[in-house]
Amino acid sequence: xxxxxxxxxxxxxxxxxxxxxxxxxxxxxxxxxxxxxxxxxxxxxxxxxxxxxxxxxxxxxxxxxxxxxxxxxxxxxxxxxxxxxxxxxxxxxxxxxxxxxxxxxxxxxxxxxxxxxxxxxxxxxxxxxxxxxxxxxxxxxxxxxxxxxxxxxxxxxxxxxxxxxxxxxxxxxxxxxxxxxxxxxxxxxxxxxxxxxxxxxxxxxxxxxxxxxxxxxxxxxxxxxxxxxxxxxxxxxxxxxxxxxxxxxxxxxxxxxxxxxxxxxxxxxxxxxxxxxxxxxxxxxxxxxxxxxxxxxxxxxxxxxxxxxxxxxxxxxxxxxxxxxxxxxxxxxxxxxxxxxxxxxxxxxxxxxxxxxxxxxxxxxxxxxxxxxxxxxxxxxxxxxxxxxxxxxxxxxxxxxxxxxxxxxxxxxxxxxxxxxxxxxxxxxxxxxxxxxxxxxxxxxxxxxxxxxxxxxxxxxxxxxxxxxxxxx
Ligand code: NAD
Numbered sequence: 001x002x003x004x005x006x007x008x009x010x011x012x013x014x015x016x017x018x019x020x021x022x023x024x025x026x027x028x029x030x031x032x033x034x035x036x037x038x039x040x041x042x043x044x045x046x047x048x049x050x051x052x053x054x055x056x057x058x059x060x061x062x063x064x065x066x067x068x069x070x071x072x073x074x075x076x077x078x079x080x081x082x083x084x085x086x087x088x089x090x091x092x093x094x095x096x097x098x099x100x101x102x103x104x105x106x107x108x109x110x111x112x113x114x115x116x117x118x119x120x121x122x123x124x125x126x127x128x129x130x131x132x133x134x135x136x137x138x139x140x141x142x143x144x145x146x147x148x149x150x151x152x153x154x155x156x157x158x159x160x161x162x163x164x165x166x167x168x169x170x171x172x173x174x175x176x177x178x179x180x181x182x183x184x185x186x187x188x189x190x191x192x193x194x195x196x197x198x199x200x201x202x203x204x205x206x207x208x209x210x211x212x213x214x215x216x217x218x219x220x221x222x223x224x225x226x227x228x229x230x231x232x233x234x235x236x237x238x239x240x241x242x243x244x245x246x247x248x249x250x251x252x253x254x255x256x257x258x259x260x261x262x263x264x265x266x267x268x269x270x271x272x273x274x275x276x277x278x279x280x281x282x283x284x285x286x287x288x289x290x291x292x293x294x295x296x297x298x299x300x301x302x303x304x305x306x307x308x309x310x311x312x313x314x315x316x317x318x319x320x321x322x323x324x325x326x327x328x329x330x331x332x333x334x335x336x337x338x339x340x341x342x343x344x345x346x347x348x349x350x351x352x353x354x355x356x357x358x359x360x361x362x363x364x365x366x367x368x369x370x371x372x373x374x375x376x377x378x379x380x381x382x383x384x385x386x387x388x389x390x391x392x393x394x395x396x397x398x399x400x401x402x403x404x405x406x407x408x409x410x411x412x413x414x415x416x417x418x419x420x421x422x423x424x425x426x427x428x429x430x431x432x433x434x435x436x437x438x439x440x441x442x443x444x445x446x447x448x449x450x451x452x453x454x455x456x457x458x459x460x461x462x463x464x465x466x467x468x469x470x471x472x473x
Contacts, residue, residue, distance in 0.1 A: 004029065004036060004092040004313060006180070012040040012202065013186030015053035016195025021046050025204070027180060030095040030321040031311035033355035037093075039179040042203035047171070047210040050199040054142035054169040055216045057196030062139045062167035065119065072116035072165060074192050079109035079157075082188045090153065090181040091312040095320035095357070096275055098312055108157040108185070114439045115161035118460055132471040137464035139167030140242060141218035144211040146232070148224040149175035149323045150278040150379075152182050158443075159221045159244075162459040164197065168219070171199045173208055175224075177324045209235065217241060219463065223280075226403075226448045233451075244452030244462050246280065247445060248377045249405030252398035253283040253434060254420060256391070256411035261292060264410045265299035271435045273307065273361055276319050277381040278327070281406040281443075283434050285374050287394040290387040297346050297365045297385050304347035304361040311356070321357040322380055328357035331380030334373040335362055338384070343367040348382070369397050377403070391420060399425040404447035408434040 011018040021040035029036045042050070061068065079086075087101040094101070126133035145159045152174045163170050174182035179202030186200030201207060205228075212220050212235040222232050223246040236243045253272075255264050272283045288296045310317035322328040332351055339345065348362030362382040367374060374384050388394040398407060407424035411417035414431050421429040427444040430436060437443055443454040452462050 003032060003034065004088055006037045006089070009038060010089075010180050010183040010187060012042065012046070012183060013190055013198070013200045014046075014050045015056070015199070016190055016193075019046070019049070019201075025176060027093055028324070029092050030323050031313070031356045033325075033357065037180060039176070039183060039202040042173070042201040042207040044206070044210040046201060046203070047207055047214065050171045050201050051142055051211070051214045051216050053196040053199050054171050057169045057194060058139075058141055061164075061169055061194060061197050065167070068165060068167065069116050071193050071197075072112050072161065075189050076109045076112035076116065078188050078192050079105060079112060079185065082184075083109075086153070086181055086184050086188070088313070089184055090178075091320075093178045093180050094149065094152065094312075095323050096312050097317050097320055098315070100275070101312070104151060104153050108153040111154070111157040111161040111439065115165040115460065118165060118457065120166070120457065120460055120464060130473055132473065134469045136467040136469060137166070137461065138467045140463065140465060141168060142216055143168045143170050143219045143221060143463065144214070144217045145170055145172045146208045146211065146220065146222045146224065147172070147174045147182070149177040150275055150280070152178045153185065155223045156182055156185065158454050158459070160198065163221065163463045164193070166460050166463040168463055169197050171201065171211060171217070173201050173203060173211060176202065176204050212236060212241070215239065219243070221462075222246070229450070242465075244454070246443070246450045246452070246454060247448060248403060249280045249445060249449050250284050250375070250377045250401055250403040251281060251406040251408070251426065251434065252424070253286045253408045253410060254391070254394045254398055254424075255286065255288040255292065255296060256409065256413070256417060256420070257289040257291060258412045258416075259292070259410045260412065261295040261299045264296060265303055267410065267432065268434065269300055269303040271433075272383050273319055273381050274435070276322055277383075278323060278379050279435065281428070281435050281437075283408060284378060284383070286383060286385045287388045287398060288385060290389065293365065293385065293387045297363060300363045300383065300385060301347035304363050307361045309352065309358055309361065319361065319381065322359055323357070325357055327380060328359055331359055331378055331382055334376070334378050335364065335382050338364055338367055338371055338373045341367070341371055343371070343384070346385075369400065375401070395420065395423055402448040403445075405445040405449035406430065406434065408432075
């Protein structure tokens with residue numbers, strides 16, 4: 001297969017135009033381990049230019065909801081039209097299969113369309129002889145959007161679309177591991193959104209920090225690790241900037257004793273290994289009753305052995321590489337550590353030779369809580385299957401974590417499963433599925449997994465502040 005080559009460098013977008021930075025950094029294709037492009041490396045001065053552009057555009061953008069609606073529909077159409085151009089870029093920088101990249105671009109367009117028509121109506125909360133009291137929602141101003149490397153476009157547009165629809169302007173900074181698809185989004189939308197409404201910069205963590213510290217930024221919407229989320233919360237506190245933080249997860253899936261092993265494995269495996277396990281809300285530890293552990297492990301192991309791992313540009317590939325070398329090395333070291341502590345590898349268990357950041361889909365068992373691969377977020381293709389004594393034991397262990405993103409319960413009896421799911425400490429719990437989301441279903445973590453909500457009208461509310469208008473009579 002011939003290596004992907006960018007037809008021309010992709011530039012940053014500030015004030016509706018290409019924006020040159022003094023320096024660039026390399027972007028690596030994780031399937032080959034080779035540099036295939038460079039991206040602009042934004043300095044603090046470049047961040048300042050982008051934030052000022054967003055600030056300058058705010059007054060006009062916030063004042064005309066009809067113009068916003070039309071521009072967001074046009075933006076959605078433009079992203080759809082550019083799908084075949086953006087998808088290979090996303091696969092080259094991220095590693096995921098091309099069909100999934102194409103779906104990600106289509107989802108990005110759909111987010112823009114979904115929020116184009118959504119408005120928060122004024123609400124009358126009192127209308128009597130003494131007063132008329134109304135609640136309105138106002139935009140906040142320039143918003144900093146900072147994204148991770150697993151779903152740069154879906155996560156980016158899940159924030160951009162409600163932010164812009166509510167009347168804010170945006171500075172977007174994707175992860176330095178996956179800058180190009182977001183920069184391309186900026187290029188595609190130049191001339192469609194008014195200048196300064198959406199500015200896109202790439203750069204390292206310092207550029208992100210400069211955004212969070214900038215006095216003209218009024219809200220930070222961040223998705224990424226819990227450690228960075230805490231740093232951002234601290235930076236925001238100094239200026240009382242509003243935040244939405246979607247952070248890490250360590251979701252448990254609890255299998256009840258009446259479940260069918262093959263059905264459970266067929267349900268959990270694709271959700272745990274999708275995007276090569278680099279999904280915040282994927283099942284990351286599976287609790288099974290001891291009586292079912294052997295057949296469940298074998299059903300998972302069979303699926304892992306048959307999974308087709310390869311370059312995302314190859315149409316036969318189901319699972320691509322890890323996105324970057326540090327992440328591949330982290331997964332490898334977590335598995336090695338588990339084996340040292342006595343875990344059994346039922347499938348996989350090692351790196352795949354070559355220059356790409358590939359790792360075999362791996363199933364571990366004979367392992368318990370207190371082991372880093374169970375207690376921490378592995379964010380990769382290695383899944384521990386843990387035996388439990390009874391449901392109380394499983395719930396206690398599932399909930400004994402700082403994380404609280406999602407969780408699931410699997411059973412032939414959905415009512416029984418729902419009663420257990422209610423007791424999971426997570427923002428989202430599923431019965432006989434996991435990871436299932438939609439535009440209108442709130443997406444939110446509790447505990448260290450986040451603050452604030454994505455999707456539906458809740459995301460729109462998160463990009464506004466309440467305005468109370470009280471008229472005396
Ligand atoms: P990360 O926290 O390392 O980086 C995310 C982004 O933050 C990058 O753009 C990075 O440049 C920027 N950044 C880093 N330090 C910063 C700072 N001090 N100030 C401002 N910006 C800074 O995360 P990652 O490794 O790219 O992504 C993986 C993590 O993201 C996992 O923990 C995963 O669970 C989480 N995630 C969560 C969700 C969710 O919705 N809850 C979704 C996807 C990924």
